[in-house]
Amino acid sequence: MRTRLSSLALTVLLGILGLGTVFPFVWMIISAFKSNSEINAADQTFLPKTWTFENFLSIESKFDFLRLFGNSVFLAVTITAIVLYTSALAGFVIAKYQFRGRGMLMGFTVGTMMIPWAVTIIPRYTMFADAGLQDNYLSIIIPAAISGFGIFMMRQNMHAVPDEVLEAARIDGASEVRIFHRIVLPMSTNSIAALAIFQFLWVWDDYLWPYLMISDNANQVLAVGLTTFAGQYGTDYGGLFAASTISVLPVIIVYIIFQRRFVAGVASAAVK
Numbered sequence: 001m002r003t004r005l006s007s008l009a010l011t012v013l014l015g016i017l018g019l020g021t022v023f024p025f026v027w028m029i030i031s032a033f034k035s036n037s038e039i040n041a042a043d044q045t046f047l048p049k050t051w052t053f054e055n056f057l058s059i060e061s062k063f064d065f066l067r068l069f070g071n072s073v074f075l076a077v078t079i080t081a082i083v084l085y086t087s088a089l090a091g092f093v094i095a096k097y098q099f100r101g102r103g104m105l106m107g108f109t110v111g112t113m114m115i116p117w118a119v120t121i122i123p124r125y126t127m128f129a130d131a132g133l134q135d136n137y138l139s140i141i142i143p144a145a146i147s148g149f150g151i152f153m154m155r156q157n158m159h160a161v162p163d164e165v166l167e168a169a170r171i172d173g174a175s176e177v178r179i180f181h182r183i184v185l186p187m188s189t190n191s192i193a194a195l196a197i198f199q200f201l202w203v204w205d206d207y208l209w210p211y212l213m214i215s216d217n218a219n220q221v222l223a224v225g226l227t228t229f230a231g232q233y234g235t236d237y238g239g240l241f242a243a244s245t246i247s248v249l250p251v252i253i254v255y256i257i258f259q260r261r262f263v264a265g266v267a268s269a270a271v272k
Contacts, residue, residue: 025248032056032241039237055242062239065246067218068225073250075137075210075221076203079144083199084192087147091154092184096166106155112148125212139213144203150195157191158184193258200254222247 027046031039032055034048059065094106124143133139161184169179185192207223214220226243 028241029245032238032245034238034241036236036238039241052238055238056246059239059243059246062236063225064218065222065225065243068220068222069247071219072204072222072247075140076200076250079141079203080196080199082141082145083147083150084196086145087150087154087195088185088188088192089180090146090151091156091158092180094151095155095158096161096163106152109148109151113152121208121212128213134213135215135219136213137219140210143209147195147199150199153195154188154191157188161187197255197258201251204251 030047033051033053035050035052035054038045038049090109094102094109128134128139128142133142165183166179169183174182205223206221207227210221211224214224217225226240226247
């Protein structure tokens with residue numbers, strides 16, 4: 001009886017915390033269907049008194065939403081694909097190959113995760129500005145191409161790949177490149193899916209670095225574009241809510257696609 005009560009209390013508590021987390025997001029979506037006069041009214045209601053799609057229809061006429069959206073999709077997909085490959089490759093090498101300095105290399109990789117990101121902003125900005133890469137997507141892609149978290153996560157997963165399978169492939173004459181692509185990667189899909197969600201979300205929400213490096217509005221990302229939209233059209237909250245609602249759709253879609261493998265991957269990494 002006590003166990004059931006404890007389980008019920010925990011479920012209720014988690015439900016309340018979940019509602020508290022989701023409520024602002026739901027409010028944003030519903031407010032996207034309200035007129036500005038209703039949003040700014042002193043007498044607020046949860047559901048719109050009059051539903052309108054004007055906020056969604058007028059987004060493109062107020063700022064270059066589709067272009068910024070496409071820029072963000074391009075960068076998020078490109079960086080995520082690069083990070084997945086480099087993390088899996090580095091994790092495989094560190095986990096399955098014996099060489100001098102392997103432990104030091106892994107310690108250095110984990111150490112990079114402990115350095116506050118803000119500490120590296122000025123030297124990183126100076127380095128890319130001196131290299132002439134300002135207002136260039138390479139300045140966004142190159143710093144994110146190697147992920148300490150991704151290498152650590154994939155290295156933990158690679159330990160679960162049986163050495164006997166790799167040795168059998170080598171005996172059959174498979175090269176190391178073939179072993180990695182045909183055996184190791186298919187056996188690591190859960191961790192790859194989990195890392196893909198994390199990395200896509202981080203790139204999609206990144207604001208400060210693109211703001212510093214990209215000066216051409218046509219090449220800017222959506223996260224920065226939304227703040228510009230809010231500053232220039234500060235009273236058009238309906239349009240801002242509508243643009244924000246559309247901007248979270250790619251993250252939700254990616255999560256839905258990889259949801260099952262994401263949970264399995266996170267659980268596997270936690271066990272390791």
